[in-house]
Every structure is written in structure tokens, then in C-alpha cells.
Amino acid sequence: MEYWKDENEPIKAFVKLFEAAMVDDELTGGLKKVNQLILFDYTENGPNCSFWVDCRNGELKVGPGKPAEEPDMTMSLSADDAHRSWSNKLNPVMAITRKKIRVKGSATGLLKLAPKLKKVAAIYVTVLKDLGWEDKILA
Amino acid sequence: MNGNTGKIINVDLDKGSIETEILPEEYYTKYIGGSGLAAKLFWERGNISADPLSPEAMLIFMNGPFAGLRLSGASRNSVAGRSPLTGNWGDSSCGGYFAPELRYAGYDGIIIKGKAGKPSIMLIEDEKINILPAPEYWGKGTDEANRAIKEKYGKNYRTLIIGPAGENLVKYAIILNEGHHAFGRAGFGAVMGSKNLKAIVVKASGKNMKLADPEKYEELRAELNPKIKEALASDVMRENGTAANLEGGVVSGDVPIKNFTSNYWEEMGQELNGGILTEKYLTKRRACAYCSIACKRVVEVKEGPYAIPEGPGPEYETITALGSLIGSMDLAAVCKAGRVCNDLGIDTISAGGTIAWAMEAFERGDITEKDTGGIKLLWGDMATVIDKILPEIAARKGSLGMLLAEGSLSAAVKTEKDTINYTVQSKGLEVPMHDPRGGGHGLALAYAVSPRGACHVASPMLFMEMGACFYPEIGFEYELEPMTDENKAETAVIAVALGAIENSACFCQFADREIAIPEWVGLFNSVAGYNWDAPDMMKAGTRVFYLKRLINYLFGRTAKDDALTPRILEPARDGEPEGVVINFEGMKNKFYELMGMDPVKGIPSRKKLEEYGMGVEAKKVWRET
Numbered sequence A: 001m002e003y004w005k006d007e008n009e010p011i012k013a014f015v016k017l018f019e020a021a022m023v024d025d026e027l028t029g030g031l032k033k034v035n036q037l038i039l040f041d042y043t044e045n046g047p048n049c050s051f052w053v054d055c056r057n058g059e060l061k062v063g064p065g066k067p068a069e070e071p072d073m074t075m076s077l078s079a080d081d082a083h084r085s086w087s088n089k090l091n092p093v094m095a096i097t098r099k100k101i102r103v104k105g106s107a108t109g110l111l112k113l114a115p116k117l118k119k120v121a122a123i124y125v126t127v128l129k130d131l132g133w134e135d136k137i138l139a
Numbered sequence B: 001m002n003g004n005t006g007k008i009i010n011v012d013l014d015k016g017s018i019e020t021e022i023l024p025e026e027y028y029t030k031y032i033g034g035s036g037l038a039a040k041l042f043w044e045r046g047n048i049s050a051d052p053l054s055p056e057a058m059l060i061f062m063n064g065p066f067a068g069l070r071l072s073g074a075s076r077n078s079v080a081g082r083s084p085l086t087g088n089w090g091d092s093s094c095g096g097y098f099a100p101e102l103r104y105a106g107y108d109g110i111i112i113k114g115k116a117g118k119p120s121i122m123l124i125e126d127e128k129i130n131i132l133p134a135p136e137y138w139g140k141g142t143d144e145a146n147r148a149i150k151e152k153y154g155k156n157y158r159t160l161i162i163g164p165a166g167e168n169l170v171k172y173a174i175i176l177n178e179g180h181h182a183f184g185r186a187g188f189g190a191v192m193g194s195k196n197l198k199a200i201v202v203k204a205s206g207k208n209m210k211l212a213d214p215e216k217y218e219e220l221r222a223e224l225n226p227k228i229k230e231a232l233a234s235d236v237m238r239e240n241g242t243a244a245n246l247e248g249g250v251v252s253g254d255v256p257i258k259n260f261t262s263n264y265w266e267e268m269g270q271e272l273n274g275g276i277l278t279e280k281y282l283t284k285r286r287a288c289a290y291c292s293i294a295c296k297r298v299v300e301v302k303e304g305p306y307a308i309p310e311g312p313g314p315e316y317e318t319i320t321a322l323g324s325l326i327g328s329m330d331l332a333a334v335c336k337a338g339r340v341c342n343d344l345g346i347d348t349i350s351a352g353g354t355i356a357w358a359m360e361a362f363e364r365g366d367i368t369e370k371d372t373g374g375i376k377l378l379w380g381d382m383a384t385v386i387d388k389i390l391p392e393i394a395a396r397k398g399s400l401g402m403l404l405a406e407g408s409l410s411a412a413v414k415t416e417k418d419t420i421n422y423t424v425q426s427k428g429l430e431v432p433m434h435d436p437r438g439g440g441h442g443l444a445l446a447y448a449v450s451p452r453g454a455c456h457v458a459s460p461m462l463f464m465e466m467g468a469c470f471y472p473e474i475g476f477e478y479e480l481e482p483m484t485d486e487n488k489a490e491t492a493v494i495a496v497a498l499g500a501i502e503n504s505a506c507f508c509q510f511a512d513r514e515i516a517i518p519e520w521v522g523l524f525n526s527v528a529g530y531n532w533d534a535p536d537m538m539k540a541g542t543r544v545f546y547l548k549r550l551i552n553y554l555f556g557r558t559a560k561d562d563a564l565t566p567r568i569l570e571p572a573r574d575g576e577p578e579g580v581v582i583n584f585e586g587m588k589n590k591f592y593e594l595m596g597m598d599p600v601k602g603i604p605s606r607k608k609l610e611e612y613g614m615g616v617e618a619k620k621v622w623r624e625t
């Protein structure tokens, strides 16, 4: 991995990112509209390298690993590409076309998040700073 | 012949003659079908000096080689000829159900000349082809005429129908299939109207298809149909239609607002997107023949001032052209305005573009109530658009109807003021609903060099810039940054060839994004037996592009006409692209150089034409040198 020293680091950063997003008014609204249980699967970088976000029924929850229920959508990619993606440095359409991102299930909800990606990237920078990982911030 | 039938119908409405003809196979191997083959036939047989609305004008309908072959997105049809709106080469593509039925009846296309003595329809039932007087349908909206025709002949008879706008020669009149699917652009509904032809109706009794390698084709089809169906973009469009990502488009500055004066309107994005359409008004999803994407919408607005019964719903272009472009974020009103346009037989893009220009002109005082017959043209006033403006345009009635019925450029010229600057068009065709300042700078180049005028489907540039294409076999494996001019001319060289292939094969851009280059080649070879490799296929695409350029040259169009009006080239005033300027001339010059096109004449050099097997054509345009 180019940005992470082990499989735990990205999950720590991404779970924190969603925890921060869940207290941001604008993003909370956007996330609730997604209304899906999503699995972010980075297991190509390690068996435990995954986390889930549950935006169903007006609630917002996030956790490491795999969810207890079957996800509505699974996004599989590398932890490095995920880092680029949350940093708004990876064109998601291009990544999907080139099979860097593989999506299983309905992606309609995901589109509702697309307009908010810039905001997510801003929060991600703060999260990386809070974790003392300034060196991981992509210019 | 394989794949294609090789047979077309020639109709002379002056003489009342109908003849069938077998075309030389070389026409297909060089120009494929669809709009490419139509261009070849126009080049050979068209009267260049004929007014597009005169009896001498040719109206050409042409299928691609895959029509009726049960492949997703591959059963579209092209209409082509000289556009009454622009005076240039024009073509327009339509999904729906006409192409397969025509193919099953035994024909690849129809060429119509002349003018019927009275309102008529053309009826094709296999070998039985008749022109029948049909004054009873004249004056009727497309919906009523479609129902009446189907009632008389049978619901499985496939129809192409014009509305009152076509009959009244509105220069952006459409031709509608099954009352839902449109040949929308360039005004061929008016050409049909000028020929006193209300409808073309077709029914086949069998489905005889001869393919070069049926087994290979079936193998490919079995791979491609699920691939197209299961693609992420297909899933999204099936769920929420082509406006599924409108909100994302607003954020990037791609969605035009108030005649392209703004690139950002957040609330509008939240109100007009495909998800909201699904939630509020969608009753059914529909597809063109054999397409598993099913991006078409059926909607019903149950109550309120814009209530409409269940019927065809708007797609992205209509939602934007009759919504944000004219200052509205009322989705019910947009649904109704789209329905009214369909029924009157008007292109929603040119209608929106022309009305948006008029609204700005009214706001600036460049046109007044004196010019509009007392109608106030105010941003977002949908009641006036629906109840007054659209009906007056379709009827060419009143001073406003007369002013706007020939499109924005013509209307601007009529004002005798400096209003052309804020028409948003290229070669007289109103720009579709993607603003290159926010959608991608390469799109500005694609709009300008497109033979029919500003067009987002003449090439897949929009998709290439957004990252939805990857074609390493033909050199498109690099990433593009939409908001720069970097590599855009190089990309346009590939894009114009691919676009010509798509439009000649009559394949839907939404479906064929999933088809890799070797699969494209495999389709042509297994269906039509062309024995192509990828360079052969690309060469055919470029050849089609070149031929359309040559036709435009004969119409007097040159390099200076590959232009955009200032509005698109001025810095965006707000939103994500605020302040950004497009390096249009730089991209255009480079594109010309790469395509071997003369910087003054705007056509390929003699040498280039010869390289593409177009020596005969070269002689016609380069005879003086």
C-alpha cells in the first residue's frame, strides 16, 4: 500500500471520517437520503480491511468490518484508491470504468452523495490532521 | 447481403411512385448505415441547392446493421437530409420501435422526395407499400393521431408521426415514434410536413434475418446484453432515468441555467433530478425495442395546475431545456411542457433554447410586448410557456409564434439588434443541455465541429471527458481533466470517429458505452461480415465524419462556421467553473491539424480524402486546385 502501513490504518481513518460526517448537518441530510446499508470492501489489502455504513430508516451508523446483515451495496476497491477517492482526487466514474472500483447492488443511493464529495474531502483533511497523519493529506 | 437487407424504398410523392432498390454493398462497408449511409445517399443524389422544405428536398430514414437483432440499444433509426433549421447537413436519431419493424419488413431505409397532393400517410406492409390520402389525421396532435392510426390499422403497426408544428413548418419540428420516442433535432418534422406526409406506418409479417456468422453473433449477444444491463450507469438510469445525476451536474456547473447565464442553482438541482421525478410522478419505466436499460419514463401528474394523465415523461434534456434553462424548477410544469411539446411535435431542446433567448431579450428590452403580441416573457413563467408560447410557436401564430418558430438564430436576426451574441447555438442548432464550461472543455470543441451544429450525441466526448470510456485498443487509455484543454483535440479525433460509428450503426450512446472496441468489431463482422479490424472500423467512422463535412462545404459552410456563440466562451459567472475560460481556438486549431482539415475551407485535404478512399469525393470539392 502506498499510503497505509497496515490494514487497520485506512479503516480507522474512514470510520472516523463517517463519524465526523454524521454530525455535519449538510452531510447528515445527504447520507440519510442514501437509505442503504453499504459495505466498503478493501479486503484486497487485508482480510479485515472493510467497514460499513448504515443509512437506512433515518438512522446513521458506521462500524469496522462486515455488517451483520446483507449490504444493499458493496463497493470494492483498494485502500489506496479509497484514500484518493475520499480526498476527491479520484474520478469515481473513471475508476468504475477502469474497474478500479467495483460496485455490487443498486448504486442509485451513491449518486445522492456525489454532490457532497467536496465537503467530505474537506472533513477528511481535518480527520487526517486529528489523527496526526498530515503526511497522508493529498495536495 | 448480411445483417442489412441491402434494400431501400424510394418514394416520389410528386409522381406517386414507389420503387425498391438494392444498394451496392460498398456503400455499407464504407459508410456503415444510419446517418453515415444517409450521408452517402445524399451526397450521390441530393439536390444541394434545394430548399429543405421544397419538394425537391430529400428526406432519408436509415437503419443500422443491428436493427431488430435483440441487442440492447442497437435498434435505433436515423433521419437525415438538409436541416430546415440550420440549412446544413442534419441528422437525428430515434429509439423506439420503428427500426426493427422496418428491418423485418425487408428494408434498411426510405428515401422520400416530392410533395403529396393532399395530406397523406405512407403504409408499409412487407412488399405492399402505399401512399394513402389521410386528411383525417391532419391538424391532430401526435397523441391523437397515433391512437387513431393504431385503432385503424392495429396496435402493432409502428408509427412515425408529425404534430401540428411539422404541418406548419416550424423549423424545429420533430417526428415521433409511438407517441413517445423522438427524432428530435434539426427539424425533420417540418420536412415531413412540407411533403404533406403526416405519418409513416410499418408492419412486418416475419422476422427473416440473414447474418454473416449467426453463432458468433449469438455468443456476443449473450455476453453483451447482460453486460449492458448490469452496468452501473444502466442501473442508475433504469432507476431514475437520464436525469438521475442532474444534481451532480449542477454541482460541477454542467447544467445550464437561464439561457446559460448561470452555472449554479442548488435548489433547482434538488427539485428537478431524476430521483424526484421517480418519487413524485413516475408510474412506469419503458424501454426502446430490446433495450434492457429502460431509461424511458412514463409519468402522471395527478393534481395541480400542471396535472397530466399517464403518458410519456421527460428525460434529462427536456427537464433541463424546459426547466432550469428558462428559469423554472417546477417539475410538474416541466412534465406538462414536455408533454405539450410532444403533442405539438416540437423539439424540446430548440424550444427551450429559443424561449430562453427570448426571455433574456425581453429582460434586456431587446424585444418588448410589441414584438410578442402583448405576452410578457418572464423567467420561470411556465403557465405562459405552456398555454401561450408553445401553442403559438406550433401554430406559427401571432407575432411571438412567428418570431420564435424558426429558432433562436433566426429570431435574433429578425430583431435587427445585437442579440445574436446571446443566442446559444452553433451553426444555427441550439446547444443541448450540457454547458462545456462545467461539463468539460472538449465538449465545446465537439459542439463546434459537429456537422449538424451543436450536438452532444455526434460524438461521445461528454462521456470520454467524464471518464466513462476506456478504449486502449484505439489509443484512448489516458485520463482527461474535464476543465482543461489538455488532450482534448487528440480525444476529439477519436471521438468524432466513434460518434460517426455509433450514429451510423444506430446504437444508443447509453448502451454502447459498455461495448469494448474488439466487441464492436466482432459485432460488425459477425452480423454484416465486413471482416474489419479496429483500424478499419475507425477509418469508416472518420470517413463518415469527413463526408458530412464535405456536404456542409457544398452548402457553403467553412471553417469559420465551426464556432460557438460568445455566451459559451465567456467566463462562467458562478458555480464550480466561475471565471474559467475555454481555450476554444487552441483546441480547434489542433483538431484541424490532426484531422488534416483545411483551416479555411473546413474540409479534409485532397490527400486525406484519398487516404480514406474518397478520391471521387475529393474531386468535387478540390477541383480548383
Ligand code: SF4
Pocket (backbone or CB within 6 Å): B072, B073, B074, B095, B096, B286, B287, B288, B291, B292, B293, B294, B295, B296, B508, B509, B510, B511
Ligand atoms: S438506453 Fe434508453 S434511449 Fe437508449 S435504447 Fe435504451 S431505453 Fe432507449
